Amino acid sequence: xxxxxxxxxxxxxxxxxxxxxxxxxxxxxxxxxxxxxxxxxxxxxxxxxxxxxxxxxxxxxxxxxxxxxxxxxxxxxxxxxxxxxxxxxxxxxxxxxxxxxxxxxxxxxxxxxxxxxxxxxxxxxxxxxxxxxxxxxxxxxxxxxxxxxxxxxxxxxxxxxxxxxxxxxxxxxxxxxxxxxxxxxxxxxxxxxxxxxxxxxxxxxxxxxxxxxxxxxxxxxxxxxxxxxxxxxxxxxxxxxxxxxxx
Amino acid sequence: xxxxxxxxxxxxxxxxxxxxxxxxxxxxxxxxxxxxxxxxxxxxxxxxxxxxxxxxxxxxxxxxxxxxxxxxxxxxxxxxxxxxxxxxxxxxxxxxxxxxxxxxxxxxxxxxxxxxxxxxxxxxxxxxxxxxxxxxxxxxxxxxxxxxxxxxxxxxxxxxxxxxxxxxxxxxxxxxxxxxxxxxxxxxxxxxxxxxxxxxxxxxxxxxxxxxxxxxxxxxxxxxxxxxxxxxxxxxxxxxxxxxxxxxxxxxxxxxxxxxxxxxxxxxxxxxxxxxxxxxxxxxxxxx
Ligand SMILES: Nc1ncnc2c1ncn2[C@@H]1O[C@H](COP(=O)(O)OP(=O)(O)O)[C@@H](O)[C@H]1O
Ligand SMILES: [Mg+2]
Numbered sequence: 001x002x003x004x005x006x007x008x009x010x011x012x013x014x015x016x017x018x019x020x021x022x023x024x025x026x027x028x029x030x031x032x033x034x035x036x037x038x039x040x041x042x043x044x045x046x047x048x049x050x051x052x053x054x055x056x057x058x059x060x061x062x063x064x065x066x067x068x069x070x071x072x073x074x075x076x077x078x079x080x081x082x083x084x085x086x087x088x089x090x091x092x093x094x095x096x097x098x099x100x101x102x103x104x105x106x107x108x109x110x111x112x113x114x115x116x117x118x119x120x121x122x123x124x125x126x127x128x129x130x131x132x133x134x135x136x137x138x139x140x141x142x143x144x145x146x147x148x149x150x151x152x153x154x155x156x157x158x159x160x161x162x163x164x165x166x167x168x169x170x171x172x173x174x175x176x177x178x179x180x181x182x183x184x185x186x187x188x189x190x191x192x193x194x195x196x197x198x199x200x201x202x203x204x205x206x207x208x209x210x211x212x213x214x215x216x217x218x219x220x221x222x223x224x225x226x227x228x229x230x231x232x233x234x235x236x237x238x239x240x241x242x243x244x245x246x247x
Numbered sequence: 248x249x250x251x252x253x254x255x256x257x258x259x260x261x262x263x264x265x266x267x268x269x270x271x272x273x274x275x276x277x278x279x280x281x282x283x284x285x286x287x288x289x290x291x292x293x294x295x296x297x298x299x300x301x302x303x304x305x306x307x308x309x310x311x312x313x314x315x316x317x318x319x320x321x322x323x324x325x326x327x328x329x330x331x332x333x334x335x336x337x338x339x340x341x342x343x344x345x346x347x348x349x350x351x352x353x354x355x356x357x358x359x360x361x362x363x364x365x366x367x368x369x370x371x372x373x374x375x376x377x378x379x380x381x382x383x384x385x386x387x388x389x390x391x392x393x394x395x396x397x398x399x400x401x402x403x404x405x406x407x408x409x410x411x412x413x414x415x416x417x418x419x420x421x422x423x424x425x426x427x428x429x430x431x432x433x434x435x436x437x438x439x440x441x442x443x444x445x446x447x448x449x450x451x452x453x454x455x456x457x458x459x460x461x462x463x464x465x466x467x468x469x470x471x472x473x474x475x476x477x478x479x480x481x482x483x484x485x486x487x488x489x490x491x492x493x494x495x496x497x498x499x500x501x502x503x504x505x506x507x508x509x510x511x512x513x514x515x516x517x518x519x520x521x522x523x524x525x526x527x528x529x530x531x532x533x534x535x
Contacts, residue, residue: 051432054432054436056432056436079435079439080438082437082438083437083438084438085436086436087432087433089432089433092429092430093429093433094433095434095452096452097451097452097455106439106447107437107438107439110439110443111437111438111439112438152433156437159437159438
């Protein structure tokens with residue numbers, strides 16, 4: 001067990017859509033520099049959980065703490081909190097009507113109010129890091145799907161968020177483009193980024209995550225280090241889920 | 248390699264040369280057919296008109312060159328008034344329609360009363376004929392005697408803004424709703440406020456999506472500004488009407504009509520060109 005206050009702590013998170021209770025009391029902690037992978041069947045509530053953490057959805061019960069601050073309290077400044085949490089979705093992350101560089105620098109300029117020149121310098125640095133500095137002035141539709149997701153990743157970390165949330169960021173990509181995106185996530189982990197990610201790339205989760213959380217029907221059915229979850233799952237439902245993936 | 252990329256004309260295969268020759272012959276044939284049918288159609292109409300007993304009277308009443316030349320400068324001066332109203336009305340519509348669309352697509356509880364108001368507004372003013380809106384505003388507001396004397400042109404402009412904003416707001420709303428929800432989520436998660444998200448991310452994309460429809464509404468507004476004549480504004484239509492009343496010859500209406508067509512033509516062409524460009528781009532995207 002790591003010491004200190006976790007970056008993110010979820011306590012008994014509940015979320016309903018109408019009568020459909022999607023999250024039924026989730027407890028979860030993410031510590032500094034940890035990478036946690038959420039796995040589970042489609043519809044098990046992974047995306048909903050990430051949206052709740054990012055305050056894009058209101059929870060119906062429970063508490064969310066970011067570095068100790070209760071961000072589920074309606075009195076917090078939601079925009080400010082969201083600025084401290086990065087999120088990347090499956091697709092439609094980039095804004096198609098502004099250039100790649102503007103996508104990366106938008107938050108620095110409009111939210112953090114950093115001067116344009118400084119923001120663009122940092123933006124170019126980030127784009128160079130992912131090897132597409134020469135595409136800075138083009139529009140996102142001229143990038144490949146893999147490049148788009150990598151830009152979305154560096155855009156999310158451009159404002160130094162405390163935690164990065166990733167929601168199946170490779171599931172809309174052609175198989176040959178998945179690798180470059182996962183490589184970048186691996187690099188981010190090495191740079192000590194704190195990450196909570198929903199993924200269906202099991203071998204990736206196994207090699208990168210510090211902890212695997214298996215969601216089933218809105219509850220955490222089992223969690224533990226990858227070696228335990230993938231090689232010696234305790235619960236029958238976990239075994240069934242993994243077996244279905246292999247089939 | 249896609250066929251469209253082949254740009255060399257030097258060594259083309261026999262089969263292709265054959266196909267090209269055939270296509271050329273085909274297109275010549277259809278051009279010929281169109282010409283013949285056009286001439287036949289025009290002659291039929293000409294014969295019908297010139298053989299009708301009333302044609303001579305109609306020709307004099309509507310198509311007299313002398314009256315036409317007399318009317319043209321007067322009507323043209325009136326058209327400047329229409330143009331002025333058009334510019335103010337279009338700017339007003341842009342602002343009001345955007346506001347209504349933003350209110351109608353917002354989900355905030357605070358805006359609920361405004362949202363109801365906006366939806367009642369669009370329901371009413373899309374159903375109401377423009378001419379009735381003009382009468383209501385043009386004669387109703389002065390009737391209240393709150394503001395003193397108001398220029399009829401201003402009242403007409405207000406009526407057109409109110410009538411057209413209802414339509415344009417619905418077009419913009421459709422554009423806003425066509426933006427993928429992830430775009431809003433992505434913007435909000437970067438820390439952009441609600442209004443920044445609307446202004447910087449959603450609206451620019453939404454408007455781009457509906458530009459052809461907006462251009463169409465603008466074209467239809469160009470001619471509807473002629474309706475302000477019912478309020479006594481001395482515009483192109485009213486000027487023509489005054490001349491007709493004096494001479495009992497209708498040619499000034501033809502002059503006014505012609506000027507309205509000329510006014511709208513450049514923009515209609517622009518709309519066609521832009522729509523074609525969009526379609527081409529979409530087809531190219533579909534091919535990727
Ligand atoms: N906006 C929404 N409105 C209603 N139901 C929703 C909404 N979003 C998700 N759900 C429901 O919540 C459940 C969990 O969805 P989701 O969190 O997307 O699962 P996952 O990401 O694990 O596939 C599903 O049954 C889905 O239909
Ligand atoms: Mg999901």
